[in-house]
Amino acid sequence: MSLISKDGALRVAFTLNGRETTVETVTSRVLSDLLRDDMNLKGTRVSCGRTVCGACSVLVDGFPRAACSTFAFEVEGRDVQTIEGVEAPDGTLDPVQAAFAAKSAFQCGFCTSGMILLAKSLLATHPDPDRATIIAWISSNICRCTGYELIVEAVQDAARAMREGPKS
Amino acid sequence: MSDQKPLRIVGQPVERADAHAKVTGRARYTVDLAKPGMLHAKVLRSPHAHARVVSVDIAAAAAMPGVRAVTTGPQLAEWVAMPVYGYFIKDQPILAMDRVRYEGDMVAAVAADTEAQANAALALIRVEYAALPDLPDIDAALDTDAPDLFPETPRGVVPPYGQGASAQLWPRKNVCYAFRYASGNASVFERCDHVFDDEFRFSRMNHLHLEPFVCVAEWREGDEIEVVTSCQNPFPLRKEIARIFRLAESRISVKVPFVGGGFGAKNNCKTEPIALVLSKMTGRPVRFCMTMEEGFLTNTQHAAVLKLKTGVMADGTLVARQSHILLDSGAYSDASPLVAEKAGYRVSGPYRYQHVESLCECVLTTTTPAGPYRGFGGTQATWASESQIDMIARRLGLDPMEMRLKNLVALHEPWMPGESGVDSDMAEGLALVAEEIGYDRPRDAAPGWSRGRGLAIGFKDGGGVNKPAQARVKVSTGGDIHLMCGTVEIGQGARTALAQVVAEILGAPLARVEYLPLDTRYTPFDQGTNASSAITVMGQAVQRAAVSVRNQVLQMAAEHLGTDAAALELEDWTIRHGNEAHPLAPMIMHIYGGTGFEFTGDGFHKQANDHQAPLETKSVFWEIGWAGVDLSVDRETGQVKIHALAVSGDAGRAIHRLVCRGQDEGAALMGLGQALFEQMVYDGSRLINGEALMYRVPLAEDLPDRFTSILQEQGHGPGPFGAKGMGEGTMLPVPPAIANAIEDAVGVRIRDLPLTPERILSAIVAAQG
Numbered sequence: 001m002s003l004i005s006k007d008g009a010l011r012v013a014f015t016l017n018g019r020e021t022t023v024e025t026v027t028s029r030v031l032s033d034l035l036r037d038d039m040n041l042k043g044t045r046v047s048c049g050r051t052v053c054g055a056c057s058v059l060v061d062g063f064p065r066a067a068c069s070t071f072a073f074e075v076e077g078r079d080v081q082t083i084e085g086v087e088a089p090d091g092t093l094d095p096v097q098a099a100f101a102a103k104s105a106f107q108c109g110f111c112t113s114g115m116i117l118l119a120k121s122l123l124a125t126h127p128d129p130d131r132a133t134i135i136a137w138i139s140s141n142i143c144r145c146t147g148y149e150l151i152v153e154a155v156q157d158a159a160r161a162m163r164e165g166p167k168s
Numbered sequence: 169m170s171d172q173k174p175l176r177i178v179g180q181p182v183e184r185a186d187a188h189a190k191v192t193g194r195a196r197y198t199v200d201l202a203k204p205g206m207l208h209a210k211v212l213r214s215p216h217a218h219a220r221v222v223s224v225d226i227a228a229a230a231a232m233p234g235v236r237a238v239t240t241g242p243q244l245a246e247w248v249a250m251p252v253y254g255y256f257i258k259d260q261p262i263l264a265m266d267r268v269r270y271e272g273d274m275v276a277a278v279a280a281d282t283e284a285q286a287n288a289a290l291a292l293i294r295v296e297y298a299a300l301p302d303l304p305d306i307d308a309a310l311d312t313d314a315p316d317l318f319p320e321t322p323r324g325v326v327p328p329y330g331q332g333a334s335a336q337l338w339p340r341k342n343v344c345y346a347f348r349y350a351s352g353n354a355s356v357f358e359r360c361d362h363v364f365d366d367e368f369r370f371s372r373m374n375h376l377h378l379e380p381f382v383c384v385a386e387w388r389e390g391d392e393i394e395v396v397t398s399c400q401n402p403f404p405l406r407k408e409i410a411r412i413f414r415l416a417e418s419r420i421s422v423k424v425p426f427v428g429g430g431f432g433a434k435n436n437c438k439t440e441p442i443a444l445v446l447s448k449m450t451g452r453p454v455r456f457c458m459t460m461e462e463g464f465l466t467n468t469q470h471a472a473v474l475k476l477k478t479g480v481m482a483d484g485t486l487v488a489r490q491s492h493i494l495l496d497s498g499a500y501s502d503a504s505p506l507v508a509e510k511a512g513y514r515v516s517g518p519y520r521y522q523h524v525e526s527l528c529e530c531v532l533t534t535t536t537p538a539g540p541y542r543g544f545g546g547t548q549a550t551w552a553s554e555s556q557i558d559m560i561a562r563r564l565g566l567d568p569m570e571m572r573l574k575n576l577v578a579l580h581e582p583w584m585p586g587e588s589g590v591d592s593d594m595a596e597g598l599a600l601v602a603e604e605i606g607y608d609r610p611r612d613a614a615p616g617w618s619r620g621r622g623l624a625i626g627f628k629d630g631g632g633v634n635k636p637a638q639a640r641v642k643v644s645t646g647g648d649i650h651l652m653c654g655t656v657e658i659g660q661g662a663r664t665a666l667a668q669v670v671a672e673i674l675g676a677p678l679a680r681v682e683y684l685p686l687d688t689r690y691t692p693f694d695q696g697t698n699a700s701s702a703i704t705v706m707g708q709a710v711q712r713a714a715v716s717v718r719n720q721v722l723q724m725a726a727e728h729l730g731t732d733a734a735a736l737e738l739e740d741w742t743i744r745h746g747n748e749a750h751p752l753a754p755m756i757m758h759i760y761g762g763t764g765f766e767f768t769g770d771g772f773h774k775q776a777n778d779h780q781a782p783l784e785t786k787s788v789f790w791e792i793g794w795a796g797v798d799l800s801v802d803r804e805t806g807q808v809k810i811h812a813l814a815v816s817g818d819a820g821r822a823i824h825r826l827v828c829r830g831q832d833e834g835a836a837l838m839g840l841g842q843a844l845f846e847q848m849v850y851d852g853s854r855l856i857n858g859e860a861l862m863y864r865v866p867l868a869e870d871l872p873d874r875f876t877s878i879l880q881e882q883g884h885g886p887g888p889f890g891a892k893g894m895g896e897g898t899m900l901p902v903p904p905a906i907a908n909a910i911e912d913a914v915g916v917r918i919r920d921l922p923l924t925p926e927r928i929l930s931a932i933v934a935a936q937g
Contacts, residue, residue: 036200037202041193042193042196042200043192043193043194044193045197045199045378045379045428046199047378047379047380047428047460047860048460048859048860049459049460050859050860050861052860052861053378053460053860055378082193083192083193084192084193086192086193087192093188093191093192097191097192098191100187100191101183101184101187101188101191102183103826104184104187104661104824104826104827104829104830106187106190106191106659107429107659107660107661107830107834108377108378108379108426108427108428108429108658108659109186109189109190109195109426109428109659110197110377110378110379110428110429111378112190112191112193113193116191134868135868135869135871136869138868139867139868139869141867142376142378142860142865142867143868144375144376144377144378144429144431144834144838144865145429145659145830145834146830146833146834147830147833147834147835147836147837147838147866147871147875148833148837148866148867148868148871149833149871149875149877150826150829150830150833151868152868152871
């Protein structure tokens with residue numbers, strides 16, 4: 001594989017939260033371990049470890065992927081966004097983050113990184129999703145705390161805020 | 169509170185204190201923690217449900233690369249003073265001693281440089297077992313020929329009980345605890361017009377908290393312990409650790425950062441004793457993080473069989489109820505005695521009876537130990553009780569809602585002799601959910617479907633029994649507020665609500681209040697984050713601590729200004745005296761000099777001991793959940809379609825409305841899963857769906873077409889500003905409300921959970937004869 005350099009190391013080059021990034025890793029490394037343990041990006045949460053719960057969702061080329069079950073080498077040349085890359089560089093919250101905060105659309109917070117990225121991915125292609133679309137989209141992830149209703153409302157609030165643009 | 173001023177912060181739509189940390193991913197949980205030199209623990213689990221451990225050979229595992237320690241139950245004697253733990257009964261070994269009692273029981277533990285090395289080493293441990301007959305369920309465990317799961321009876325204690333209540337340890341084979349409660353005279357059954365006997369079964373769920381069971385333990389030089397853990401009750405955990413290792417509690421620091429969900433599972437020892445043993449053996453920090461699959465083998469809800477005998481007059485007046493509840497406790501007692509106490513106590517529900525008598529027994533089986541689970545015995549009790557009330561109403565030709573209204577204990581009326589008065593108008597809540605689902609509207613249905621509506625009321629004592637809480641509020645010279653208390657932020661919003669109470673009392677902006685990290689060495693004592701107790705029990709302790717600080721500050725200012733404290737007000741760390749404003753910082757520097765001062769207020773709350781009360785203290789408050797369901801059943805397939813689910817809780821006074829709403833909705837959806845599909849499935853003693861893919865929990869797509877939560881603020885709560893606890897109540901009534909609506913729709917009664925299409929269809933077919 002072209003990712004293996006002459007010295008035998010596995011080098012993976014990808015865009016992480018808008019920055020060109022190259023890491024040296026091993027073929028068996030999964031993305032969630034690479035992010036959490038090697039790069040100290042702990043905002044990606046791991047729960048079931050087998051692609052079911054969605055807590056570890058990150059965006060790869062804008063679409064949600066379970067980082068627990070994605071090999072690091074799979075993101076070669078791709079664009080990866082984690083929760084750490086969602087807020088603006090000056091710390092301003094993304095409209096989805098702001099809506100989750102305002103709506104208390106979280107409790108323990110363990111699914112929240114994944115849910116926010118999931119919602120961002122939805123709103124990037126569906127600026128005005130109806131309730132059924134939101135429900136279908138977020139049904140890939142488990143939230144054990146909220147009963148989902150406040151999350152659905154937060155996504156609706158975020159969509160509205162994004163359509164109306166930043167308040168002056 | 170003497171304040172008659174409008175509230176600035178309590179009840180206002182402020183942002184949760186943990187919002188920014190959680191929406192940015194910055195919140196840190198135990199699972200995120202790593203320490204230099206840290207080892208990773210893994211355990212070998214029994215493949216047998218019940219077996220004698222003949223021998224364990226760890227030599228090959230110990231020689232593996234990266235392996236730093238391997239231990240087994242019999243070898244623990246070198247490292248611990250007591251190899252067993254448990255709440256009332258000390259029966260659960262840290263590692264199996266001579267016997268395993270369920271598939272998944274822990275047999276040996278390894279610490280290695282990496283998790284992969286630890287797992288590789290486990291594969292080389294050779295264990296010889298001699299299989300014994302298993303006890304897969306309650307019937308098997310109570311069979312006269314069943315083997316004794318504990319040939320030598322473990323030691324335990326029975327807590328003090330008051331009027332009408334009692335309990336016994338090991339009353340019969342494979343039963344570790346029996347709780348009894350009785351009030352009134354059984355002779356009233358003789359003058360009942362009808363007596364109905366019905367039996368119900370309750371299936372068990374896993375908690376499925378998303379953050380796994382995890383801790384990082386460090387046994388330091390000089391026998392000092394630090395355990396960072398995902399735990400709901402750090403102080404009782406500290407007590408267990410002190411007992412296990414025979415160490416002073418003052419040498420033990422249990423720290424709890426954000427907890428990623430618990431729902432009851434994260435009480436008492438889970439990962440901590442093994443991690444500590446391995447750390448003591450190696451002198452290095454040890455992380456023990458279980459997988460979700462291991463979580464399924466660690467703690468569950470109680471399955472149950474509930475037999476109710478209820479006497480009633482022809483007009484629907486309830487007279488007497490006798491109940492016999494059998495809880496499937498799994499292989500170890502864990503919190504079963506406490507759950508039995510609650511299930512046995514709560515089973516008569518929110519109604520007035522002349523006589524109640526209940527017996528609740530904890531039956532040990534060779535399955536995952538059952539422990540605390542949201543609802544805590546109330547879920548099981550409500551399932552049976554609210555199902556039977558509906559059945560009786562229908563048998564008598566009465567409307568189930570009317571029959572409920574006829575028998576509800578009234579506002580302020582003691583629930584049982586010696587108990588506190590009920591602090592909600594229960595008829596009011598019932599009317600709200602009935603209205604919301606259109607209880608009286610025509611039952612139109614699609615062709616082939618039948619429409620039905622059902623109601624139920626969940627009822628439990630709230631705030632914990634005999635539960636003390638202490639809190640401390642410190643305010644430094646510049647007005648920075650330190651809130652120190654042992655309530656764990658597990659998602660329920662405690663940091664926000666308790667900080668709101670402090671900010672309100674001290675006239676401070678909410679942002680000035682910092683909820684300090686929880687460390688048992690410095691945080692004031694608390695019994696645990698459970699029983700919906702945070703706002704009513706800890707809340708009162710926090711309130712007193714804040715009032716104490718305010719009084720001290722006002723007293724100081726009054727002396728300084730030569731006036732009476734009553735003439736002063738505290739606002740944004742400034743003393744208001746009529747039209748004058750006196751900033752406090754310069755005043756404090758003037759009075760105390762140096763670098764300033766810190767005002768410290770302590771608060772304590774515990775419901776008073778009372779031997780007239782059945783559980784030795786009157787219930788702190790009553791947690792009530794109302795549910796109404798509008799559904800249709802496909803008579804061809806047994807499929808259920810929920811059109812509307814309405815739930816309601818009474819917050820007394822909502823400190824934070826969205827937080828209360830989230831509690832009610834989350835609990836209700838958990839109840840919906842319990843009602844319709846979620847359960848741990850056993851084939852004999854083997855759990856066959858103990859992992860994320862096979863174990864189905866509610867997803868957003870399971871939301872009913874209309875899902876409404878109605879937050880009541882009836883104003884009768886004992887907590888700060890009239891608050892009551894929240895978080896469990898609305899889970900309880902959902903399964904029986906759905907079963908009641910199913911009978912309303914198709915005329916069949918399902919007595920077993922979950923209410924699967926198969927069960928409903930076979931009942932429909934059977935009814936058609």
